[in-house]
Amino acid sequence: MSVHASPSLTFESPEQGPDSQRRCVAVCMGTGCSSSESALVRERLREALVEQGLDAEVEVRRTGCFGFCEQGPITVVYPEEVFYTRVKPRDAQKIVEEHIVGGRPVEKLLYKDPLREQPVQKWHEIGFYGKQKRILLGNCGVIDPENIDHYIAKAGYQALEKCLTQLEPTDVIEEVTKSGLRGRGGGGFPTGVKWGLARKTPRWPKYVICNADEGDPGAFMDRSLLEGDPHSVIEGMIIAAYAIGAEYGYIYVRAEYPLAVRRLRIALEQARERGFLGENIFNSGFSFDLQIKEGAGAFVCGEETALMNSIMGERGQPWPRPPYPAVSGLWDQPSNVNNVKSYAYAPAIIRNGADWFKQIGTPKSPGTAVFALTGMVNRTGLIEVPMGITLREIIFDIGGGIPHGKQFKAVQTGGPLGGCLPEEYLDVPIDFDSLQAAGSVMGSGGMVIADESTCMVEFARFFLKFACEESCGKCPPCRIGSLRMLEILTRITEGEGRLEDLDELKRLSKGLQRGSLCGLGQLAPSPVLSVLRHFEDEFRAHIVDKACPARKCKALITYEVVAELCTGCMVCGRNCAANAITGEKLQPHVIDPELCERCGLCYEVCNFDAIVIKSPR
Amino acid sequence: MTNSIRDIAEEARCIFIIGSNTTEQHPVIGAKIRRAKRHRGAKLIVADPRRIDIADYADLHLQHKPGTDIALLNGLMHVILREGWQDDEFIRERTEGFEELKPVVAKYTPEVVSEITGVPAEDIELAARMMAENRPGALLYAMGITQHTVGVPNVMSCANLQMLLGNMGVPGGGVNPLRGQNNVQGACDMGGLPNVYPGYQKVTDRAAREKFEQAWGVSLSDQVGLTVTEMLDAAERGDVRCLYIIGENPMTSDPDLNHVRYSLQNTEFIVLQELFFSETAQFADVIFPAASFAEKDGTVTNTERRIQRVRKAVDPPGEAMPDHWIIVQLAKRMLALGATTPDPDAPFADWEYQSWRDILEEINALTPIYAGVTAQRLDAGEALHWPVFGPDHPGAPILHVGKFTRGKGRFVASDHTSPAELPDEDYPLMLTTGRVLYHWHGGEMTHRAQGLEAMYPEALVEIHPKDARKAGVADGDLIKVASRRGEIVAKAQVTDRVEPGLIFGTFHFAESAANFLTNPALDPQAKIPEYKVCAVRVEKAGSSLDERAISE
Amino acid sequence: MGTHNDAVDLSLMDDVFREYEGQRGALIPILQKAQEKYGWLPPEVLNLIAKKLGIPVSKVFGVATFYAQFYLERRGRHILRLCDGTACHVRGTPILLTALEEHYQLEPGETTEDGELTVELVYCLGSCALAPVAVLDGEVLGRLRQNMLLRTLKKRIDLAKPA
């Protein structure tokens, strides 16, 4: 490993700096956009520029996630910050010819806001970004995550330098504590205090561990951050290590995140080359290095003790605390585990001071919150908002409301260990404590919107099935109790439910909450309980009327042909694998409910909306 | 054992096993050692010609040739002295003869030793370093050390090593022979030896003799008696006319069985007390059906000199009777016949024992090291390791604390001497013998324990793939193993647990007992036969032999 | 454990062991590398790993079976990973599953008899914005509908005609 005596914070070739007035076309290369050919877009842009002989002057930049994945692939032309959406490879030509050469933004690629008639030109004028405050995501979409100079140009590693050259470890801890930063893994435990505890234990070596095992289905905040701005996380970890007195660290990344892993690898290499990692960093005498550990597919490894077992090559099962990691964690040594975002805040806090951070968000939950806004909402994507903003603002102002004029039903936060909130809670301000009070949790940032077409009972069952499959099996309450709950919920969705089941669910939930060893078991009942609390009528509909109001539960619905609308085109019949659809050409068809498997293919393929889904009541 | 199992398991920082297949022959101690190694981080060094089970757990396995223990031990001591790792204070305060040791050990450089033993010189260096850096260290040995013509020098050399390191008289140290049978220790303690009365009081010692003459009211010889092997020779000559055997099976356990058979056939009158009709029973004139351990009361003494109770759980089958009852009955009849006439006033002249407790009282009275081993204390659950010199004496889990029993520990240096019989053109392979986990000794018991028999139903001979190839033998083939004294047929187990040139067999299976092959050459002092080394040759067995091996 | 006919080339593991020589807690990365090389974890490989790392087979097996990522059985030539993350779930993954079961008699985790296709259910591929998403042999299929999915499969894989 090459170790520079003193790493440089200046560019080695300044003109590459993103802030230079040089023209630049930024193409999002996050997982979302990549999965819709953004790499090809980038390629085509290059070629087009070469054709125009502009490849020298115009940079085509790979960037991390802009957040507005819904509209991906995203391409932004700097310095004007013109924001193109759903860019296809073939559009590259146009962008170069009309915009770069002609100076006229490409009308048809601009974002059309359903709420406004004029297409929006500039990035920050888009409603989706209107109410956002991007601290963590500030560099995402701006810098090339695979180029450390870009990070440095954005004041990167200055916080580290400040710590190592001007601050005592205790000062660092004090500053972070003062900032009021709370753990972004969902627990909301004060980060500074946590660091203080790990520092107090007089045993070495100590370890800092970054929990990037983002297991919540429907959450991709950490992934995007690692993909878009890996150095901010690394810098945060080094700062934490300095504060705690650790000399080695691990980033435990979910196996499903190959791109994040690749970008981290590159970032680590570059950081080592520049001497931000390694021995005697900034001549401070402080040395630190870290490595990536890839998870192997176990949600429970998001629990810190299970995560450490996994790093040690064991079955990812949690251990009862005490001993706490700060006292005895990885290989029985003092260890500090934080979420990706918690570390990533540290540099900004050190750079701008605790007070700057505190004036963002609310007194008890300062700073911003990052959410992956998904589900039945117009503008899905990755957002960062100041704490204290209401759910309504997020869903309707940022998210642009519910598509196809459907009715909002619930917002789910905190993933499988979180809860669902209905309409009447939309004005609850977002922060750790208010959400808890409302019966949900902050979680690590998943936010899924459910509309009228979502069956809340099935929704609850879905989360419990997940928890059940991910139970490590160590303690009986979770291992067996979660299965018993799942069996009841399944029964209900299949129309076999009884009213007593509702109390039984509550009883079992209590057992899990009280008796389980780790958070997974203790919180697994939360989604069910919140649905029971806010949508009991849907439960009753399933149990009493054997009806699924959302017309989702297969056992409680039938597909029927509306004779008036059916043209007898026979498409549905041809697609039906169960041969449940009969009917002469040009004659209205009929679906045999006995044979019908409820795969919904006919509903999907019918061009005349002649097929309807029915459920009693 | 000079130390207790407990303190070896919990205190020793280095455990050196030489000539003991601990995990198979003393499995519970073996497990404790594995635990010490894996959960307590104790260093484990195993010296054995075979890659025995515990070798897989060892930090270091010294795979030395059979019969080269002295060379190996001297080599270790050579390195220790060269590096100045010896415990000078201990040597000064506690020992004598150190000066005589030096010149002998000086000759055994790692290179020289490597030549003799086949152990890489650097391993010898490493082993010595481990022992020096991890004290206290315990040395454990078993028949692998004693069953040689140099059995006694072997043991002495073990003691030398431990004294050199100052590992004597401390918890977690010591020279610790692991005794084979459940009460072999007690049998020795109780005078089951030709040269001593109970408690190792020499028959040649006048005071001792008079003590027992007064106790038993008869006059006693001051001539040492015969050892097992000498008995058989005497029987062969016809000098011994009556052989009285309790629960032993020389026809499987003694060396050179053909010779044993001849001797037994030659004996006029053989009385045997047994559980089963053993091989030896075929030569008996009278057989008394005896009781098993579960059918009688009394005490036994384990390898760490701890005296413990045996309790009657069930009645003996049929008319079978405990051995002590039988002996007492015989004694009374002989008294009645006037075969001997003890002085009636002698305190222990008579044979009126009501129970084992009465016998124990006589033991207490006549055996100083058992003086305090009373029924009361045993019933109270006291842990008593002899010597227990009186009712209030606590006993001694560790021997030689502060001072050796004989005063100063004596270094007795020995030189390497080759085994009595080594491979040659006619008998090119070396045979070493031992036992396996699932069987016991002659197998009188284990062959009749159905589970154990199921686990290990037939005799196996371990042979290295190289030698197997030479002999055209495949794994599972029946092979004939022949020595100058006899031959057996057994199944070949082709394995690299043994080195090329070495094969391993057991005497668990009467019809293919390795002791048809073993060499009766004795250690001149201890009179122990050289079971561990003899020369043999191996060939694939013909089908006729297959028949025999299976049908018999 | 996995059924397999042709012998496994254990030498593939040599450089893996070299790479992790002396590293603490290397079991999981080694298993991952092994699976990269063999596509699954054959029994022989598990035994080899235990032997090389000096840890009991029972531990290697315990770890390999704990994590969803490891396969102790051979998988199909084509692998369809269907995302059932929350976002995808509310946007129709369940119905995609029904369609698959309907047309290929495949439950998640199963492989077609002809060993052509394995279908797996995964929780969030992180492309929630494209929900519902599936990955067929590494290629992301976004905003899926039943007929789209079925067509793609038919196009990509010649399966023994599903009943």
Added chain:
Amino acid sequence: MINLTINGESITAPEGATILEVARMAGIEIPTLCHHPDLSNVGACRMCVVSVQGARALQTACTTPAADGMVVDTMSEDAVETRKFVLEMLLTDHPNECMTCEVNGDCELQDLVYDYGVKWPEHNGQRHQWEINPDPNPFIFIDRNKCILCSRCIRACNEIQNRDVWNFAYRGFQTKLVAGADQFMLDAGCESCGQCVAYCPVGALYDKMSIGLGRVNQITKVRTTCSYCGVGCNFDLNVRDGRIIRVTSAADAPVNGMALCVKGRYGYDYVHHPDRLTRPLVRAKWLGREAVEERIAAGEWAIFDEAKQRLTHRRPPNDAQTPIPNTQYPNTQYPNTQDLNTQLPPDTFIATDWDTALDVVANKFAETKKKFGGDAFALLASAKCTNEENFIFNKFTRQMLATHSIDHCARL
């Protein structure tokens, strides 16, 4: 030393002890399943949860160190309800077979279910249906349906025996206790020490040889010392109707504790083997033809079939797959020769009576001693006999026969 309060009682305890240890020292019982004093603590079963003042959630007493000033309630509603819930959950995946279970009356789960008044939970949800006794190991019986996944067997194998045969595989409700890579135990390096059985709190692991032979309330336990090697392990012989049906570990065994080896734990059945000698045997030549014929005719003596005896020695091994049948009480046949005119070879063994046999020996010895003196005798004592027997045998040698020629197998 530290001071804490448990259930209102103030207790002084040594530093570093767990709440469980402190409570038990003070005679306060906290129920456990996965805990065993010999083994490391994992806090898995949740039975020992207690309320600790100031703690967010219930704490497992087996893993939580007692701290100075700590206030503990072992019977708080939360704790008690949690225990009931855990037991109920375990029962929902446990067969209701106590009636026929080997460990009925000797089962930690059964006792706790009773103590906490947990009712049998009826439900038609999923229950494990593992194959019963799937492993050919001749000593160890497995019924995974009864396994509560407490991992005591795993830890016993890893920490006491250090063989690492057992481990958990898979996860969640699918978690399965497996040997090696879900192999047969013997293929996974098992040496059949039976430690896993000894530590099993329920009937999931049991001694195959003892199945159906008697349950705890039907047997008497006799503490004794093993008859095999010199380690001196103690254990309890489980006796029913005059037969040893099982060997069980004794936690307070001074040398070995719970640990035993395969011979000690499973090598006891030779005691009841039909080959046992049950009558004194004397060669015909020492009895005199007339006596023999008379007494045989009178049905007092019998001819002993030597050949038959020797054969039984090499009985072909049992098929390890099938559980070992228990050997019947000795019933050795002594054929009565109808026709006394047949020549009776002088070397034929005659099953006689004690008086006859003892007299034959006493007379022979007395006569030999008179004629040839003590040197004509040689005696082999036994390392399998008690100290007392060896002592009087040594006395017999020296006092009765006037020789010192006594030895035993010490060297062999």
